[in-house]
Amino acid sequence: MLFATVDVQPDFLGYVVLEGQGVAVPPPPPPPPPPIPAPPNVLVSPESKDFGTLTESAGYIYQFTVTNAGGSAATITSVSLSQDPTAVMSIGANTCTGQVLAGGQTCTVTIAIAANPSPGRQNGQLSIATSAGNVTVPLTYLRVM
Numbered sequence: 001m002l003f004a005t006v007d008v009q010p011d012f013l014g015y016v017v018l019e020g021q022g023v024a025v026p027p028p029p030p031p032p033p034p035p036i037p038a039p040p041n042v043l044v045s046p047e048s049k050d051f052g053t054l055t056e057s058a059g060y061i062y063q064f065t066v067t068n069a070g071g072s073a074a075t076i077t078s079v080s081l082s083q084d085p086t087a088v089m090s091i092g093a094n095t096c097t098g099q100v101l102a103g104g105q106t107c108t109v110t111i112a113i114a115a116n117p118s119p120g121r122q123n124g125q126l127s128i129a130t131s132a133g134n135v136t137v138p139l140t141y142l143r144v145m
Contacts, residue, residue, distance in 0.1 A: 037103070038071030040132035051113060051141035060113040061092060064137065066128055068101035075100050075131040079109050083124030088114040089139065096128065111139065119145050 045065045054060060068074045076096040083089050092110035099107050111126060124139040 040068050040072045040074035040101075040103070040130070041070035042074050042076075042101070042128065042130045042132050042135055043067050043069050044126070044128060044135050044137050046137070048138040049111075049140075051139070053142045053144055054113065056117045056119070056143060056145050057115050059115050060141070062111050063093075064109045064111065064126065065106050066096050066101070066109065066135075067106045068103055068132075070132070071103040073100050073102050076107065076128060077131065078127075078129040080127045080129075081111070081124060082127065083139070084122050086116075086118040086120070087122035087124050088116040088118075089122075089124050090114070091126075113141060116143060117145065119143050 043066070045067065049062060049064075051060055051062065066076065076099045079091060079094050079097050081089055081091050090112050092112045094109050096107035096109055101107065109126065109128070121140065121142050126137040126139060128135045128137075
């Protein structure tokens with residue numbers, strides 16, 4: 001076997017030219033940039049809740065799951081509840097406020113409805129404020145005597 005010394009020089013376009021061989025080889029492409037993570041996407045399940053018909057002596061507790069379905073983290077800044085003046089809903093257990101949810105992570109909020117003698121349709125709204133925007137969940141129930 002014979003080995004020869006070859007002079008390797010890049011030309012003005014960045015091609016490598018093997019002197020004396022007449023062969024030009026393009027340079028390798030640069031590596032691709034790292035993928036950009038999807039933005040946060042905070043969802044609450046269920047998206048709305050009708051607690052149905054409740055008697056005046058019945059209380060009720062329900063747990064909502066908050067999920068970051070996006071790729072980037074989202075901070076849960078607050079959880080609040082607004083409701084009709086005669087409604088008796090309250091926030092119970094809350095593992096969300098102040099949490100930073102990475103993509104795919106969850107936390108929970110519990111809503112409690114106390115026994116109440118005020119009959120009629122009662123409405124409210126659970127609000128989750130996040131660094132990715134706010135999410136609201138309509139709430140309703142019918143109180144009968």
